Amino acid sequence: MFNEKFINELEKHLISGELEDIFKHSSEERRGEILDYLERIMELGDLADEVATKLIFAHSGLGNIYNSSPHK
Template sequence: MLDPAYLKKIEAYITSGDLAFDFENGDEDRKGLILDFLEQLMDLAELADETATQLIFKGSALEAFLRTNSDK
C-alpha cells in the first residue's frame, strides 16, 4: 500500500510547474478536477499528520494531554 514513487511523481508534477500549467491552460472541467485533487490531497495530508502524531506519541503523557484538551 505504501508507494513512495507515486508520491514523488505527485511532488514532481507540482514542483515542476506542470500542475499550474495544466490549470492555467485547462478548460473548466480540468480546472475543477485539479482543484478537487488538491483539496483531497490537503485533506489526506491533515490525516497523515494526525496519524503520525498519534503513532509517535501513543501511550505518552502528551497523548493524554491532547485527548483531555480535545474533549473541551
C-alpha cells in the first residue's frame, strides 16, 4: 500500500535542495509542473493530517466531538 522508498527519496530531494536546483535550471513549463506537484503534496499533507486525527481520536470522547463538529 505504501512505498517507503518513494517517501524517503522525496524527503531527500526536498532536504538536500536538489529540487530547488532542478527548479532553477528548468523551463517555465517544467517549473509549473514542479510547483503543481508540490502543491499536491501539501494538499495530501493536509488530508493525511485530517485522517490521522480521525484515526487517533476515533474511539475517544474527543473523537465524538470532532466527528460531530460542523467545521470538519
